Amino acid sequence: MKFIAHRGLRTETIKENTIYAFQNAIANEKIAGFEFDIRKTLDNQFVVNHNAFIKTSLIKRKTYKYLKKKYNLPLLQEVLELETDKIMLVEIKDRNLPYRKLIKIFKQYQDKNIYVMSFHNKVIEKLKKKNAPIKLGILNYILNSEADYNLDFIALLNNLATPHLVEEYKRRNVEVLYYGIINEEEDLMDENGIYIVDRVPKNRN
Numbered sequence: 001m002k003f004i005a006h007r008g009l010r011t012e013t014i015k016e017n018t019i020y021a022f023q024n025a026i027a028n029e030k031i032a033g034f035e036f037d038i039r040k041t042l043d044n045q046f047v048v049n050h051n052a053f054i055k056t057s058l059i060k061r062k063t064y065k066y067l068k069k070k071y072n073l074p075l076l077q078e079v080l081e082l083e084t085d086k087i088m089l090v091e092i093k094d095r096n097l098p099y100r101k102l103i104k105i106f107k108q109y110q111d112k113n114i115y116v117m118s119f120h121n122k123v124i125e126k127l128k129k130k131n132a133p134i135k136l137g138i139l140n141y142i143l144n145s146e147a148d149y150n151l152d153f154i155a156l157l158n159n160l161a162t163p164h165l166v167e168e169y170k171r172r173n174v175e176v177l178y179y180g181i182i183n184e185e186e187d188l189m190d191e192n193g194i195y196i197v198d199r200v201p202k203n204r205n
Contacts, residue, residue: 002032002194003201004089004177007050009034010198017048019074019082026084030200033087033113038076041067044098046076046105052093060094080109089177089196091139092118103132110134117155117177124151137177155179155196158187166190 008014008021009028015021017036025034037050045064052059054071067073080088106114110133117137118124124136128151137153140160153175156165166176170192179196181187188201 001188001191002087003030004087004194004196005031005034006179006196006198007034007036017050017074019078022079022082026082026086028200031086032194033089033115035089035091035196036079037091037093040094040097044101046102047073048076048079049073050093077105077108080105080112080114085113087113087115087194089115089117092116092120092123095120095123097123099126099130103127103130106132106134115153117153135175137175139179149174153177153194158195166193 005021005025007016008018009025009031010016010021011024014024022034022036025031036048038046039049039052039059041047041059041064042061043063047059047064047067049059054067054073057067057070059067064075076090114134115137116124116127116132116134117139119139121138124138127134128136135152137151137155139155140157149169151174154169155177156179158178158180161176161178169176175194176190177194177196178190188195
């Protein structure tokens with residue numbers, strides 16, 4: 001069983017989706033990696049932030065220089081430069097991307113353990129078509145259509161992941177990640193699964 005720190009390993013003083021949260025996850029021996037969100041800026045940079053807005057600023061309409069100075073948002077490259085072999089799970093929030101630039105970045109860090117996912121299926125399909133050197137997956141793929149799923153991993157909402165569905169993906173060598181409200185001990189049923197969590201459940205190694 002592996003735990004991925006959702007938006008990094010946060011504390012009362014360490015905010016989500018920050019370099020400090022990711023370093024905290026790296027330092028914790030119970031954490032196998034960390035998840036973070038990226039968004040495209042006006043000048044086609046990739047910054048780390050969950051929401052489309054930060055305060056009153058719409059990220060896609062602001063330059064990286066502005067966002068760095070005003071909000072200190074880290075670049076994707078800053079995260080990928082962190083010294084670790086743990087999983088770096090990148091969630092892409094935007095639909096329209098400068099794919100060539102994004103793939104070039106991933107190629108620069110292809111020695112890292114990078115997983116990339118999105119709710120936007122076409123984004124992941126395009127990265128696959130362009131042979132991006134990373135592990136690719138989709139969140140909440142249409143659960144009754146798994147027969148045509150040909151990616152490296154899938155992220156399933158925990159309460160929708162039936163044993164039959166999980167076994168079918170595993171039979172085809174598709175890694176299964178679980179997310180959602182999974183803090184209760186009884187939710188951690190898959191000893192070989194990867195769980196995206198906001199905190200490490202107690203009494204778990």
